[in-house]
Amino acid sequence: MRSANLRLSLPKRILDATPPRRIITGPRFTPVVQALPSIVPFVAPDEIERSRGQKFSVRLGANELTFGPSPRAVEAMQAAAATAWMYGDPKSHNLRQALADHHGVQPLNITVGEGIDGILCNLTHLLIGPGDKLVTTKGTYPTLNYFVAGKGGLLQTVPYGPDDRQDLPALLAKAWEVDAKVLYVVNPDNPSGSWHAEGKIESLIEGLPPGCLLLLDEAYHELGVDFDANAKVAVDDLRVLRLRTFSKAYGLAGARIGYALGAPEIIAAFDKIRNHFAISRVGQAGALAALLDQAYLHEVRERVRHARETLGSIAAQHGMRCLPSATNFVTMDCGKDGAFARLVLSELTERNVFVRMPGVPPLDRCIRVSCSSDEDLRIFSEALPGALKDAERKLGSK
Amino acid sequence: MRSANLRLSLPKRILDATPPRRIITGPRFTPVVQALPSIVPFVAPDEIERSRGQKFSVRLGANELTFGPSPRAVEAMQAAAATAWMYGDPKSHNLRQALADHHGVQPLNITVGEGIDGILCNLTHLLIGPGDKLVTTKGTYPTLNYFVAGKGGLLQTVPYGPDDRQDLPALLAKAWEVDAKVLYVVNPDNPSGSWHAEGKIESLIEGLPPGCLLLLDEAYHELGVDFDANAKVAVDDLRVLRLRTFSKAYGLAGARIGYALGAPEIIAAFDKIRNHFAISRVGQAGALAALLDQAYLHEVRERVRHARETLGSIAAQHGMRCLPSATNFVTMDCGKDGAFARLVLSELTERNVFVRMPGVPPLDRCIRVSCSSDEDLRIFSEALPGALKDAERKLGSK
Numbered sequence: 001m002r003s004a005n006l007r008l009s010l011p012k013r014i015l016d017a018t019p020p021r022r023i024i025t026g027p028r029f030t031p032v033v034q035a036l037p038s039i040v041p042f043v044a045p046d047e048i049e050r051s052r053g054q055k056f057s058v059r060l061g062a063n064e065l066t067f068g069p070s071p072r073a074v075e076a077m078q079a080a081a082a083t084a085w086m087y088g089d090p091k092s093h094n095l096r097q098a099l100a101d102h103h104g105v106q107p108l109n110i111t112v113g114e115g116i117d118g119i120l121c122n123l124t125h126l127l128i129g130p131g132d133k134l135v136t137t138k139g140t141y142p143t144l145n146y147f148v149a150g151k152g153g154l155l156q157t158v159p160y161g162p163d164d165r166q167d168l169p170a171l172l173a174k175a176w177e178v179d180a181k182v183l184y185v186v187n188p189d190n191p192s193g194s195w196h197a198e199g200k201i202e203s204l205i206e207g208l209p210p211g212c213l214l215l216l217d218e219a220y221h222e223l224g225v226d227f228d229a230n231a232k233v234a235v236d237d238l239r240v241l242r243l244r245t246f247s248k249a250y251g252l253a254g255a256r257i258g259y260a261l262g263a264p265e266i267i268a269a270f271d272k273i274r275n276h277f278a279i280s281r282v283g284q285a286g287a288l289a290a291l292l293d294q295a296y297l298h299e300v301r302e303r304v305r306h307a308r309e310t311l312g313s314i315a316a317q318h319g320m321r322c323l324p325s326a327t328n329f330v331t332m333d334c335g336k337d338g339a340f341a342r343l344v345l346s347e348l349t350e351r352n353v354f355v356r357m358p359g360v361p362p363l364d365r366c367i368r369v370s371c372s373s374d375e376d377l378r379i380f381s382e383a384l385p386g387a388l389k390d391a392e393r394k395l396g397s398k
Numbered sequence: 399m400r401s402a403n404l405r406l407s408l409p410k411r412i413l414d415a416t417p418p419r420r421i422i423t424g425p426r427f428t429p430v431v432q433a434l435p436s437i438v439p440f441v442a443p444d445e446i447e448r449s450r451g452q453k454f455s456v457r458l459g460a461n462e463l464t465f466g467p468s469p470r471a472v473e474a475m476q477a478a479a480a481t482a483w484m485y486g487d488p489k490s491h492n493l494r495q496a497l498a499d500h501h502g503v504q505p506l507n508i509t510v511g512e513g514i515d516g517i518l519c520n521l522t523h524l525l526i527g528p529g530d531k532l533v534t535t536k537g538t539y540p541t542l543n544y545f546v547a548g549k550g551g552l553l554q555t556v557p558y559g560p561d562d563r564q565d566l567p568a569l570l571a572k573a574w575e576v577d578a579k580v581l582y583v584v585n586p587d588n589p590s591g592s593w594h595a596e597g598k599i600e601s602l603i604e605g606l607p608p609g610c611l612l613l614l615d616e617a618y619h620e621l622g623v624d625f626d627a628n629a630k631v632a633v634d635d636l637r638v639l640r641l642r643t644f645s646k647a648y649g650l651a652g653a654r655i656g657y658a659l660g661a662p663e664i665i666a667a668f669d670k671i672r673n674h675f676a677i678s679r680v681g682q683a684g685a686l687a688a689l690l691d692q693a694y695l696h697e698v699r700e701r702v703r704h705a706r707e708t709l710g711s712i713a714a715q716h717g718m719r720c721l722p723s724a725t726n727f728v729t730m731d732c733g734k735d736g737a738f739a740r741l742v743l744s745e746l747t748e749r750n751v752f753v754r755m756p757g758v759p760p761l762d763r764c765i766r767v768s769c770s771s772d773e774d775l776r777i778f779s780e781a782l783p784g785a786l787k788d789a790e791r792k793l794g795s796k
Contacts, residue, residue: 006598007605009567014574026636026663027611028579030527036670046487059484068483077482077680081475084652084684085466086457087645089444114512114676121673125548129428150523150671169407176412181426200404207405213425238424247485254482254679265424272434273548275519278512280678281652282475286482 032130032152045354056354058376063190063220063329065251066372067303069286070296073252076289080282088281095288099259102291104232109261111270114278116219116243116258120144122274123215123241123260127181128153135175136184137166139191139360141217144184156180160363164323164331165194168204176209183208186217188224191358191368193325195224205240213266214240219258222249222297223304224326229294238263248328249300250290255283304328307371314381318388328371331363334388336395338364343394347387353380430528430550443752452750456774459754461588461618461727463649464770465701467684468694471650474687478680486679493686497657500689502630507659509668512676514617514641514656518542520672521613521639521658525579526551533573534582535564537589537758539615542582554578558761562721562729563592566602574607581606584615586622589756589766591723593622603637611664612638617656620647620695621702622724627692636661646726647698648688653681702726705769712779716786726769729761732786734793736762741792745785751778 007015045062049055059066068074092112100107113119120143128134130152136144138157145155156178161167166189175183185204188195205214221227221244233242241262247253257279260267290296311330312322323331334341338361345357345367357367369380405413443460447453457464466472490510498505511517518541526532528550534542536555543553554576559565564587573581583602586593603612619625619642631640639660645651655677658665688694709728710720721729732739736759743755743765755765767778 005604006566006570006601010571010574010605014571024636025608026661027525028609029524029667030530032527033524033667033670038666038670042488042674044485044488046491047489050491062485064485065483068480074479074482077479078476080652081472081479081680081684082466084472084475085463085649087442087460087462087651088654090440090442091445093444093448114673117673117675126427126431127425129430132428168404172404173408173412176408203404206403207408210421210423211426238422251483253485254478256486256676256678263424268436269427269431272431272436275512275515276440277515278654278676280654280681282479282680283678286479 032150036149048349048354052349054352057352058372058379059354060370060372060376060380061354061356061368062253063248063327063370064253065248065300065328066370066376067251067300069251070290070293072293072296073250073286073290077255077282077286080285084281086281087277088279088284090276090279092279092284095257095284095291098288098291103235103261105235105261106264108264109235109267110259111267111274112257112259112279113274114256114258115247116217116245117143118256118278119243119258119260121147122270123182124148124151124153125273126269127213133178133180134182134184135171135178135180137171137186137189139358139363140166140184140186141190142359144215144217160192163194164192164363165189165196168196168200172204172207175212179209180212182213182215184215184217186219188218188220188326190220190327190329191331191356191366192363193323193327193329193331195226195326197226205237208239212239216240216242218242219245219248220327223301223328226326227301229298233261235261236263238265241266246287246290249297250287251300252283252286252290255286256280257283257287304371307373307377310374310377311369311371314377314384318384323366329368330371331358331366331368333366336365340391340395341365341367343391344387347390348383351383351387353383355380430548433550434547446747446752450747454752455750456770456777457752458768458770458774458778459752459766460651461646461725461768462651463646463698463726464768464774465649465698467649468688468691470691470694471648471684471688475653475680475684478683482679484679485675486677486682488674488677490677490682493655493682493689496686496689501659503633503659504662506662507633507665508657509665509672510655510657510677511672512654512656513645514615514643515541516654516676517641517656517658519545520668521580522546522549522551523671524667525611531576531578532580532582533569533576533578535569535584535587537756537761538564538582538584539588540757542613558590561592562590562761563587563594566594566598570602570605573610577607578610580611580613582613582615584617586616586618586724588618588725588727589729589754589764590761591721591725591727591729593624593724595624603635606637610637614638614640616640617643617646618725621699621726624724625699627696631659633659633661636663639664644685644688647695648685649698650681650684650688653684654678655681655685702769705771705775708772708775709767709769712775712782716782721764727766728769729756729764729766731764734763738789738793739763739765741789742785745788746781749781749785751781753778
């Protein structure tokens with residue numbers, strides 16, 4: 001660039017006080033950002049496919065609803081595509097009104113975000129500053145941990161309980177011990193598939209330390225055993241925020257619509273900091289249509305239940321135990337340690353079957369397989385014995 | 399809720415140290431968030447329509463591309479809708495590769511966000527902590543100001559120059575004076591429509607104080623007079639980050655795809671804090687198809703140019719002057735002060751014509767009208783004389 005230097009137009013007092021030439025320096029990131037690691041654990045299936053130079057035969061690792069969303073949702077998105085020159089409504093008014101009717105609450109009890117991840121990001125902005133503490137289970141859904149680190153917060157973890165479920169008494173004790181600003185509970189849980197009944201959650205809320213928010217991630221709620229379509233949601237409690245999504249049971253992971261249900265005082269705070277125009281118009285239309293097609297949701301629940309049973313049978317054929325699941329995935333205990341499960345996963349990947357596994361003991365003895373069609377599960381079932389056998393062989397040769 | 403209190407399961411040392419009953423308290427927001435105002439200036443056209451109980455006849459206030467996106471983009475989104483059960487690729491790999499080819503850069507020079515707003519949000523997270531300073535023009539695109547406040551940063555402004563353009567020497571002097579971490583320049587500018595030639599921007603970069611990032615918001619770039627489809631973008635400079643979007647010239651405001659072009663060191667920092675799964679799969683498909691249809695973009699440029707001329711003629715018929723525009727809107731000087739322009743705007747709204755106006759002097763003497771079809775502009779043209787007349791009358795009676 002050979003251009004005149006606008007610096008010469010500066011007032012004399014600035015020119016005199018600063019040297020005319022200098023080394024080019026980059027932006028000054030905040031101290032919190034400077035301390036963040038460069039590597040993030042977000043290896044998407046698309047990325048694995050690119051690095052292997054091959055498409056997966058089945059995509060059973062991201063807990064997506066392979067059955068697809070309601071055909072009405074697809075139609076609504078296709079119609080909305082032609083109107084995509086307009087910004088989406090920053091208030092997501094129609095969707096929030098429909099959600100309010102559905103849950104028996106008011107629109108002011110609901111904020112919509114770019115998936116639950118978007119709400120986790122905003123929630124940490126609201127509550128977590130450098131040194132603030134958040135309590136979670138070691139090995140549960142990790143994206144919140146990433147956002148907490150991004151705000152300079154401190155993660156305090158407790159291990160899974162002996163029954164592979166989140167250990168509510170231990171979580172509560174830790175929250176008291178560290179004066180946590182947030183207690184994060186995933187229910188039903190990912191990656192274990194386990195759940196706690198609503199009564200246990202109510203009891204947890206009653207025991208919370210003062211000023212600690214229970215952040216209840218209910219991404220898989222509609223697929224749970226306790227799900228009741230008519231159950232209203234209590235939203236008058238300042239101690240709890242519930243997160244729901246259209247990415248799982250409603251099959252719209254690619255539309256990026258999650259929402260939070262809570263007291264107006266908490267919901268209103270999101271409007272102070274969120275990206276108001278972040279939600280796509282097409283996604284809003286799809287989510288609304290999906291919500292209104294509850295018959296399809298019930299069909300999905302049946303298909304997921306069937307797939308869970310099928311996966312249970314497949315596992316049993318190979319002497320593997322499945323953890324009880326209230327989600328659209330099944331966590332299969334490979335019967336050995338994490339090293340073995342990682343080999344099984346690697347062998348399945350070699351066979352173009354995309355599944356994932358929990359990253360942390362004790363659950364890392366398992367692989368996690370998403371529910372899908374009989375045909376998809378047949379492909380998984382055919383790949384599994386060879387994968388187990390080769391994993392055994394490689395483990396032995398180590 | 400009549401449930402057992404899980405608190406009774408707490409270790410004795412915690413039970414003994416804390417009172418058994420207490421008042422329910424809400425979450426503990428960070429000090430920065432507590433200080434934020436509750437009211438945000440995001441009144442969308444949808445919201446105005448709801449509050450008036452009537453749809454607008456024409457939507458000329460949000461600088462959307464009323465001509466719509468490329469038909470190929472619509473087709474691509476419609477096809478992608480059926481695959482919306484899959485998460486979008488968190489790396490936006492295909493889109494970033496195509497953008498890299500288009501701009502003659504590498505994918506590692508590009509990060510994709512939820513519109514430019516999403517990138518503004520993330521950029522403030524990276525650079526602005528409590529007390530950090532950002533320099534901008536008073537009255538230019540305000541969303542960045544909102545995100546700066548959300549991080550506790552301090553805004554330092556300079557007024558528009560005497561020619562209604564951003565005053566580059568004054569901005570530079572202010573950046574030196576306050577040791578700004580970021581200097582924000584919108585080019586072409588919103589809401590004035592004015593622009594600075596690339597040479598001026600290069601000169602500004604050469605004059606920047608050390609460690610100050612020039613954040614160059616080029617949302618309207620493809621509609622500018624200096625636009626050259628073949629112009630490559632320099633991305634090796636640590637002092638500048640350029641923002642582009644599919645919301646304006648590409649007509650995909652509702653798809654929420656913006657991107658930043660810059661040095662790899664800056665681009666990589668976004669991956670430390672951004673919501674990796676925020677971009678919708680449908681939007682990614684639409685943006686890619688829109689980018690590949692450059693013929694349509696050139697058609698759009700011609701239609702926008704025609705509409706700018708038409709709006710100039712309409713204004714001239716009423717003795718109004720239009721500011722020169724390098725965007726898809728025209729800023730019309732109503733010839734009096736802000737009070738009069740606000741009356742004109744209000745009268746247009748009463749006539750179901752949606753336009754906006756700059757909020758800050760000296761530009762608040764103007765209204766801002768988006769380019770659109772001849773038919774839309776005819777409706778505007780028919781509403782304008784009555785609006786001007788009634789505004790004059792109301793101003794006189796004040």
